[in-house]
């Protein structure tokens with residue numbers, strides 16, 4: 001067998017989907033499961049050739065142009081560096097919407113869709129004012145506005161680069177959102193009038209340095225560390241956001257958080273200390289406690 005570096009630099013043998021698939025497997029076989037590689041080919045074929053996944057297996061002899069072939073070749077070269085497919089394509093799906101993504105924003109995760117779904121079901125038909133703290137790609141704020149059309153939605157991030165992406169995503173999805181460039185760890189006393197919000201939501205950075213080893217290299221090397229990591233206290237962002245939300249929310253208003261592995265044990269009591277009650281923790285589809293809701297009486 002040829003060494004991997006030689007295989008990786010080989011050209012795609014012919015301009016058919018079958019040859020592309022073979023090439024993807026030979027270049028990426030040592031990094032990903034066969035089923036994941038098949039999925040990469042399916043997604044790239046949908047993206048670059050407009051071939052739906054349902055007909056791909058019968059289109060394996062389909063011939064593509066040189067420029068189309070080049071796109072597959074570029075994609076496989078980026079994938080072999082460990083770059084996630086969403087960054088390679090520059091887009092991700094979220095709650096039935098398309099989001100532009102780049103290295104300044106976290107790739108939206110399925111568990112975050114579950115958090116959005118919780119809020120959408122709770123707040124349906126209501127005239128709510130919402131704030132998304134640490135908006136990144138804007139996925140939460142945009143999905144809320146799209147599904148709660150009567151809501152007024154604001155979204156905040158400390159990263160100007162992330163906000164640029166979030167603004168582009170709001171335009172792409174044709175929703176009106178007020179974006180704010182602020183640091184949530186600073187005093188945010190005058191950000192919104194006290195008692196003016198119905199919903200505060202956040203998926204803040206929650207990975208501690210102790211948990212870094214458990215993070216896959218694809219994530220560590222390609223996703224923005226400002227979106228992932230918290231220094232020292234794993235509840236740092238949760239405490240600041242809860243303190244802010246306790247003032248900014250109306251009576252009856254609710255705070256929703258996504259959380260990591262270390263927060264479920266301690267977050268409920270922190271929220272109680274900030275005056276929240278009716279605290280509910282929910283598991284994600286894989287059975288992990290990943291979401292929490294707390295309201296003001």
Ligand SMILES: C[S@@+](CC[C@H](N)C(=O)[O-])C[C@H]1O[C@@H](n2cnc3c(N)ncnc32)[C@H](O)[C@@H]1O
Pocket residue numbers: 105106107108109112133134135136137138139140156157158159162182183184185203204205206226227228
């Ligand atoms: C885990 S990501 C969540 C992104 C997006 N909401 C999502 O769920 O995919 C956390 C976000 O918080 C932002 N962030 C980090 N520190 C912040 C701070 N001090 N103030 C405001 N935003 C911050 C990061 O830029 C990042 O976009």
